[in-house]
Amino acid sequence: MVGLLETDPCNPDTDNDGLLDGIEDANHNGNIDFDTTLQRFTETDPLNPDSDRDGLLDGTEDANHNGERELNETDPLNEDTDGDALRDGWEILGLDTNQDGFIDLPLPVFGANPLRR
Numbered sequence: 001m002v003g004l005l006e007t008d009p010c011n012p013d014t015d016n017d018g019l020l021d022g023i024e025d026a027n028h029n030g031n032i033d034f035d036t037t038l039q040r041f042t043e044t045d046p047l048n049p050d051s052d053r054d055g056l057l058d059g060t061e062d063a064n065h066n067g068e069r070e071l072n073e074t075d076p077l078n079e080d081t082d083g084d085a086l087r088d089g090w091e092i093l094g095l096d097t098n099q100d101g102f103i104d105l106p107l108p109v110f111g112a113n114p115l116r117r
Contacts, residue, residue: 007046017049018059019076023067044076054079055089074114081114088114 007014007021014021022028024046033042044051044058044067051058052075059065061076074081074088081088091112094103 005047013059014046015049015058017044017057019044019046019062019065019067021046023062023065024058026067041077051076052079052088054087055093061088072115082117084117086112086114 007025012020012022024044025032026043027033032045034040035042041051044062049057049059052061054074056074056076058076061074062069063073064070069075074092079087079089086107090105091107091114094107094109095105096102097104
């Protein structure tokens with residue numbers, strides 16, 4: 001039996017986000033590490049498929065699944081990789097402004113790009 005706050009030793013990707021638990025907890029200490037100087041997490045959460053809550057799975061943002069942010073990837077630890085005040089998920093998927101499950105504002109059509117302001 002696996003507890004609510006534990007990864008599943010029988011499942012290499014407990015949260016099913018496309019990143020292996022061992023990549024998400026890179027130093028294997030069982031904690032989601034936080035840098036007090038930078039005031040941000042330094043590892044994605046192996047129990048949360050969208051660590052930065054931007055609407056994109058961590059494994060989608062870290063496309064090559066190596067635990068490192070490359071220039072052509074969005075940051076799974078930052079909901080707004082390019083700092084333009086639009087969440088990465090909105091820039092890739094569009095925005096459901098009235099929460100009815102349908103995209104009302106297709107931001108990609110208007111040139112939105114989470115890697116460029």
